[in-house]
Structure formats: structure tokens, C-alpha cells
Amino acid sequence: MTAETEDPFRVLISTILSQRTRDEKTEVASASLFSKYAGPEELARASPADLEPLIRPVGFYRQKAIQIRRVSQALLDRHAGVVPRTYEELLELPQVGPKTANCVLVYGFGEPRIPVDTHVHRVSNRLGLVRTRSPEQTERVLMRIVPRDWWLHVNELFIRFGKDVCRPIGPRCGACSFASFCRYYRARPGRSRARARRRPR
Incomplete structure (x- = not known):
């Protein structure tokens, strides 16, 4: 790519x-x-x-x-x-x-690297891809786990996702395709109660 x-x-x-x-x-x-x-x-x-x-x-x-x-x-x-x-x-x-x-x-x-800003750092940690405290740590981990062919596109894709869905305040978890394995979503207070209310009786 x-x-x-x-x-x-x-x-x-x-x-x-x-x-x-x-x-x-x-x-x-x-x-x-x-x-x-x-x-x-x-x-x-x-x-x-x-x-x-x-x-x-x-x-x-x-x-x-x-x-x-x-x-x-x-x-x-x-x-x-x-x-x-x-x-x-x-x-x-x-x-x-x-x-x-x-x-x-x-x-x-066009050199393969992974720029990590606040969006990339936040999304990576929320999804559970990394467990890091700083963007620099996130960069190092992502470069280990993401295939090199995708490095050029991680920044753009994660920024877009972080602005539209995984927002810093009021994330749109209901519109997220990754909720099933998202660490942040699984840990949200009240999630189990909300799911219980939706369960058919």
C-alpha cells in the first residue's frame, strides 16, 4: 500500500x-x-x-x-x-x-511509520490494542503488532475513527463496529444492566 x-x-x-x-x-x-x-x-x-x-x-x-x-x-x-x-x-x-x-x-x-497523536493513542488504548501511558509508548507497541503494510494508514484511519466514533467525550459506542471486543466498552458502568433491559422476555 x-x-x-x-x-x-x-x-x-x-x-x-x-x-x-x-x-x-x-x-x-x-x-x-x-x-x-x-x-x-x-x-x-x-x-x-x-x-x-x-x-x-x-x-x-x-x-x-x-x-x-x-x-x-x-x-x-x-x-x-x-x-x-x-x-x-x-x-x-x-x-x-x-x-x-x-x-x-x-x-x-511515503515512508512506513505510525504517527501517534491523541486520537491514535486514545483509540488504541480503548480498543485494548495497547496498554500504554504515552503516545511514544503507543507508537512502539503499534509498530510491533501492526503489519508493516498498514503503517502508512494507521494514523489517518484512527484519527477519522477517533473524531467520528471514539470521541474523547461522549464516544458513540452504539455506532461502533468494534464494541464486541473493545476493552473500554466492556468496562463501562451500567453496560450489563443496559444489555439486560434489551434481552427478550
């Missing part, structure tokens, strides 16, 4: 902007930003005052204006303005953690 890829630099910057921000806000801010600044050279030269109005829809936009300038300058200084395509080199960039590095590899280069 393959995944559609985008410009790695845009993936990198958009993923930084997406931290603690809703996807629709990230999309608006990214489109506004890239309409004026196409690459690391332009972004590194821009001032925070130039960038802040463009990315205002995202959370912590003032800090992120500084962060995307720093990572752009680091790309120029260390990699001649080219986004590296190894996990280790990406992690050496400022503001880049495991999820961001994996997003760049998957969506920028």
Missing part, C-alpha cells in the same frame, strides 16, 4: 502548527501562510510580526511563529534548506518530536 505525499516542508510546518489545534484551524492557517511564504528561505527571513497574523487561527500562534522560523533556519543551516528524510535527523530539528517526525516521513515521503 502507498500513501499520497505532499511537499515535506509544508507537512513539517503544518504539523507544527497543528499542535493543540483543531484540523480546520490548521488548514486555514497553513493555506494563509504558504500563500506568502513558499519555503524555508522566506520563512527564516520573516519576522514574527509578519507571521502572526497569517497563523492567528491556531493555538499559541505567537510561540509557533517563532518555532517555524527556527526550524526553517535549522533546515538552511544543517540541510541546505531540504527536509531530511530520516527519523533521527528530523528529531534533531527544533520543535520536532516523534509525532511530527513520523508525519513528515509518512505524508511527505
Whole structure:
């Protein structure tokens, strides 16, 4: 299986902007930003005052204006303005953690990895696929148990499922196809009573 890829630099910057921000806000801010600044050279030269109005829809936009300038300058200084395509080199960039590095590899280069955000971490634990405390732990376990051919698609599928069905608050367990083996659903208070009321008499 393959995944559609985008410009790695845009993936990198958009993923930084997406931290603690809703996807629709990230999309608006990214489109506004890239309409004026196409690459690391332009972004590194821009001032925070130039960038802040463009990315205002995202959370912590003032800090992120500084962060995307720093990572752009680091790309120029260390990699001649080219986004590296190894996990280790990406992690050496400022503001880049495991999820961001994996997003760049998957969506920028089509490399098999499993980016783990809050949705992937929550869904994996609720279903009982993992028993972990952090996204980093979840990533390591998923990469052991999920066939490599599926790595490229885990992030997208789990995020969609986490937004539509396995929501952080008010999960739609009644609409879930995995309820029969879901650890979270089996442990819900009142589930046995609800099932008993539905039993034919």
C-alpha cells in the first residue's frame, strides 16, 4: 500500500502548527501562510510580526511563529534548506518530536511509520490494542503488532475513527463496529444492566 505525499516542508510546518489545534484551524492557517511564504528561505527571513497574523487561527500562534522560523533556519543551516528524510535527523530539528517526525516521513515521503497523536493513542488504548501511558509508548507497541503494510494508514484511519466514533467525550459506542471486543466498552458502568433491559422476555 502507498500513501499520497505532499511537499515535506509544508507537512513539517503544518504539523507544527497543528499542535493543540483543531484540523480546520490548521488548514486555514497553513493555506494563509504558504500563500506568502513558499519555503524555508522566506520563512527564516520573516519576522514574527509578519507571521502572526497569517497563523492567528491556531493555538499559541505567537510561540509557533517563532518555532517555524527556527526550524526553517535549522533546515538552511544543517540541510541546505531540504527536509531530511530520516527519523533521527528530523528529531534533531527544533520543535520536532516523534509525532511530527513520523508525519513528515509518512505524508511527505511515503515512508512506513505510525504517527501517534491523541486520537491514535486514545483509540488504541480503548480498543485494548495497547496498554500504554504515552503516545511514544503507543507508537512502539503499534509498530510491533501492526503489519508493516498498514503503517502508512494507521494514523489517518484512527484519527477519522477517533473524531467520528471514539470521541474523547461522549464516544458513540452504539455506532461502533468494534464494541464486541473493545476493552473500554466492556468496562463501562451500567453496560450489563443496559444489555439486560434489551434481552427478550
